[in-house]
Amino acid sequence: MTYQLETAAHPETLRRVAIDPVSRVEGHGKVTILLDDQNKVHQVRLHIVEFRGFEKFIQGRPYWEVPVMVQRLCGICPVSHHLAASKALDVIVGAKKLTATAEKMRRLMHYGQMLQSHALHFFHLCSPDLLFGFDSDVTKRNIVGVAMAHPETAKRGVLLRRFGQEVIRVTAGKRVHGTGAIPGGVNKALTIAERDELLKDIYHIIQWSRDAVQLIQKVHTQDPGLYNSFGIFRSNFMSIVGNNGDLDFYHGTLRARDDNGKIIFDHVDYQQYHQYIEEEVRPWSYMKFPYFKSIGKEHGWYKVGPLARVQNCCQISTPFAEHERKEFVDYAGGSPMHAPLAYHWTRMIEMLHAAEVIKELLHDDDLLGSDLLVQGERQMEGVGVIEAPRGTLFHHYRVDENDLVTMANLIVSTTNNNQAMNEAIRHVARRYLHGHEVTEGLLNHIEVAIRAFDPCLSCATHALGKMPLEVELVDPEGRIVHSLSRS
């Protein structure tokens, strides 16, 4: 664990390569690389525009508005914010235990979101890299390229994504701006017609998810030299885990392990998260760097998301996904796998688990119940945590006696992975760029490493014409000597 390549000794003497924004990563990301005259790499940084104005956006609002309005923080994972906020506000309204119908409706919504998000990432964002190679023609490296070369794979990606969106629609009430979860429960149950409609497709969805795991396992194991080492760094990892240490995306307690898999903390009630996690500010990035307080800034950072979750849990409750988890653990050889490209494999195991859980829930009559809401003794403060597709997501609110939010603190999944992503691209820069002429194919290696984490940046501003990819080479005097741009 080092901060090598974070800060160059004499940046004024180096030329600068900027990848701005990082393509196919939600929102605005920017990578800057400082090179000397021999193309030796001296500094690599991933900058991400933080969710600006989060707190200002939320503070002063009535708490019951929050689960709906936080969906607008992010157009890609609105359900994650919706549910994390709802869980925090459950605490505020004193709802210590939700009704069975409410909890299962929320779970169904969340697992639908997990399925659609993982499907999108695998079939749309990363499969071009995996199917065509990191140096492939830029015009192929997108879903359209996949569709042309592998039409059935592409179509499954579309249908998996659509199914997950449909689960969200029937649980949240609408395709976007849903209001399904409210403080203390939900505002609707499933109808028999909605359930039966989803049941028609779920068995295909499970089979396609199983096929996707097989596909990525094959891709990974056929080229272990690349997949086990590309962008590799060792780190701690963290997630919530459910009862008995099960993989659980919706609820549980915090567990963290070190890079060897040894437990750092376990069974931590996330209401107390601030006693375990601190966020560091660095002058060169808007995004904070969280770390475990007990270990300190230098060695206490960690990764979250599928690779952390699948290795942090003791088992998975559904049979097909558990079988695949064991295969993965066996492949890793009994110690934690740290290779960033293994995120793809574990992401597909999670997608399969999500599909299996959805099937189980659809066979559970609690989803058709009418007992939707509980309340208890009003509290002034609450924390909600879920495992969002990209990793652990924290929402923390204080509410005054007039029901207005006075404090909001969010630690989003991508912030949790901030140092980890920086380490991954520094490794890639050292391995592939150092001493070489910079080409578009080499720059894509940087993006491949970032995409493995599926970072979610503030993406909901997406207006036409706003997202070109620009790469600039700047000489030591600051003059642009070469530039590339595409939109």
Place this chain on the structure above:
Amino acid sequence: MSAPVVIFAVGNPSRGDDALGPECHGQLEKWLENENLADQFELIEDFQLQIEHALDLQGRQLALFIDAGANTPGPFTFQRIAPATGAAYTTHELPPEAVLQVYLQTEGEEPPPAFVLCIRGETFELGEALSAAASRHLDAAFSLLNSLCRQPSLAAWERVATPVSG
């Protein structure tokens, strides 16, 4: 049975002028009800376009994408679009041309004729309201939209569309 015309309105209501799409959606929904035209159109609002929107093109005679534009001509542009591959290289969201291309590749047939109504926005910060300039642009675009909805035919839409340069 699908409505013959699908209209996608795209944007985030809480990010300044990115709300142009949702605003347009809300106004259009009411207007279509008042004009007794609602059954001819399916309106779909979303934060951004994605691969699954290709499925919403199935069985349509016409498709329209309404979105805010940054650094695009004001007050709006209205153009016919075609499936395109290169335009997809951006982020998790897809441009309308790429949605058409996904349809082409996954359905194995040409997508319905499609147009983009791109309304110029000015600011896109979280928590901002629609700017005054964007409101004016929306009014101008909505007049065109009304005439398009009164004549939902390819010939009528092509007559008012701006030719695509280049």
